Amino acid sequence: MSIKFAILGFLSWKSFSGYELKKIFADALSFHWSGNNNQIYGSLVELHGSGAVSIEVQQQEKYPARKVYTITEQGRAELRTWLLSEPELPIVRSLAHIQLAWAESLTSEELEGLLASYESQLADQAIMCRETIRRASSTNPGTGIPERSEREILIWRSIDENRAAFFENERAWVRSLRAKLRELQ
Amino acid sequence: MSIKFAILGFLSWKSFSGYELKKIFADALSFHWSGNNNQIYGSLVELHGSGAVSIEVQQQEKYPARKVYTITEQGRAELRTWLLSEPELPIVRSLAHIQLAWAESLTSEELEGLLASYESQLADQAIMCRETIRRASSTNPGTGIPERSEREILIWRSIDENRAAFFENERAWVRSLRAKLRELQ
DNA sequence: CAAAGCATGTAAGCAGTTACATGATTGT
DNA sequence: ACAATCATGTAACTGCTTACATGCTTTG
Numbered sequence: 001m002s003i004k005f006a007i008l009g010f011l012s013w014k015s016f017s018g019y020e021l022k023k024i025f026a027d028a029l030s031f032h033w034s035g036n037n038n039q040i041y042g043s044l045v046e047l048h049g050s051g052a053v054s055i056e057v058q059q060q061e062k063y064p065a066r067k068v069y070t071i072t073e074q075g076r077a078e079l080r081t082w083l084l085s086e087p088e089l090p091i092v093r094s095l096a097h098i099q100l101a102w103a104e105s106l107t108s109e110e111l112e113g114l115l116a117s118y119e120s121q122l123a124d125q126a127i128m129c130r131e132t133i134r135r136a137s138s139t140n141p142g143t144g145i146p147e148r149s150e151r152e153i154l155i156w157r158s159i160d161e162n163r164a165a166f167f168e169n170e171r172a173w174v175r176s177l178r179a180k181l182r183e184l185q
Numbered sequence: 186m187s188i189k190f191a192i193l194g195f196l197s198w199k200s201f202s203g204y205e206l207k208k209i210f211a212d213a214l215s216f217h218w219s220g221n222n223n224q225i226y227g228s229l230v231e232l233h234g235s236g237a238v239s240i241e242v243q244q245q246e247k248y249p250a251r252k253v254y255t256i257t258e259q260g261r262a263e264l265r266t267w268l269l270s271e272p273e274l275p276i277v278r279s280l281a282h283i284q285l286a287w288a289e290s291l292t293s294e295e296l297e298g299l300l301a302s303y304e305s306q307l308a309d310q311a312i313m314c315r316e317t318i319r320r321a322s323s324t325n326p327g328t329g330i331p332e333r334s335e336r337e338i339l340i341w342r343s344i345d346e347n348r349a350a351f352f353e354n355e356r357a358w359v360r361s362l363r364a365k366l367r368e369l370q
Numbered sequence: 371c372a373a374a375g376c377a378t379g380t381a382a383g384c385a386g387t388t389a390c391a392t393g394a395t396t397g398t
Numbered sequence: 399a400c401a402a403t404c405a406t407g408t409a410a411c412t413g414c415t416t417a418c419a420t421g422c423t424t425t426g
Contacts, residue, residue: 001413002280009287019377030286032278036415041379062423064377080290087281087303089310092351093217094275095187097344101215102194104337105265118272125274151369152289158362159282162355166277169354170347177343184336186385204405221387226407247395249405375424380417387412396403 003033004043004052008079011053011071018044018067029132030159044069052078094170108185115178122171129164136160188218189228189237193264196238196256203229203252214317215348229254237263279355293370300363307356314349321345 003025010016010024018041025035033039044067047053052075056068071079096118103111137157148156188210195201195209203226210220218224229252232238237260241253256264281303288296322342333341 002283003413005287006283009283012287012290017377018379022377030282032276034415036417037379038381038416039414060376062376064420064422066377076290079287083284083287083291084295084299085284087284087299087306089306089352090277090279090281090355091217092275092277092348096272096275097215097347098187098191098194099268099270099272100340101344102190102197102264102268103340104334105197105261106268110269114269114272121272121274149289151366154365154369155285155288155362158358158365159286162282162358163277165354165358166351167274169350170275173343173347173350177340180339180343181336184339188385202405203407207405219387222407223388223409224386245404248403249392249394251405371426373424373426376422378420380419382415382417384415385413388410390409391407392405394404396401398399398401 001043001046003039004047005079005082006031006033007040007043007047008052008071008075011069012076012079015056015068015070017069021069029129030163047075051075108181111181112178115174115181119171119174119178122167122174126164126167126171129160129167133157133160133164186228186231188224189232190264190267191216191218192225192228192232193237193256193260196254197261197264200241200253200255202254206254214314215344232260236260293366296366297363300359300366304356304359304363307352307359311349311352311356314345314352318342318345318349 006025007021010021016024021044022035022037022040025031025033025040027035044053048055048069051072053069053071056070057065058068059065096114099114103114106114191210192206195206201209206229207220207222207225210216210218210225212220229238233240233254237257238254239257241255242250243253244250281299284299285296288299291299
């Protein structure tokens, strides 16, 4: 469960409650995790069981008690070991490509409609990514993170830009495919 | 289970046994499914249960009996309906990006090593993709597929090229990130 | 008064993986 | 002799998802 390392990553900045981590994951689009309860709370239980994090229960007057998780030295060591492990190749899964692969039973108009719809979705997504980058570079990510190094800021922006570029490239690919199909007719 | 539609897609060309489909999926890299038994055999049971495919058991003298699956009219209709449904956005999951995001606890040399390793893996993968394309354009895919239309051939080649371009783009991104990090020092 | 936020957790399920099991046959 | 191919199937697991459950508080 690699999300555990992502959680350790956030906890290496500062301590968070499960609820806060949940929101962080829901907001961080580049992290591809939805931030659902089972995964976050479950992972935190396991991380605590293995000694990678410690828990402090904070009673509150008007709100339910919150469990604040803090990374331990062991947790930091585990995170570092993982960071140094061999990176894996990225995985892309595009159901739209599977649809395209069997578009043979569609008319040219139906296929063109499919591609147009796919392209517009990609365009929207690319715009959203660019918007996220624009906002991220003006304001602080909002989670109350301590001073971040220039290097780290560069890396985070690059990751966001990679995501935007992916959707832009995919869109360009669709455009060129549409052009080629038009030529064929 | 969208793999069902991919199975129906292959069966729309010609009838196959589960064993053959398994091999097809294992070979078709652009399809991101590993072609493991549980998925193929399980999906075929479900497709048969829902009436999308019919089964013919062929007894053989020297080898175990094989179940040959044939798409039904209902199966063809289901496939077509799915082909016309709204395409979904592609999903990318890159663990390497998560590693990078918390590279803060690494030295510049360690980070550079990580990036170099990631880049070389991407380069290898891109070469493999290009090789697949080269082989696909010279020979027939090898599954004994009937005559394919020009349009279909174009689409399949485009999908393969999309995959190759993805790894090449990712590699270019890593190269530029490495350059930026070198500048920063 | 309803909706959203705070905060935790559980249940049920889908999609996908590796590994195991059987058993004859063919190639090295 | 050992491994690979043919051919089917099952067991056990990981990772991830939606939806449900509770209950108090703040905002519109």
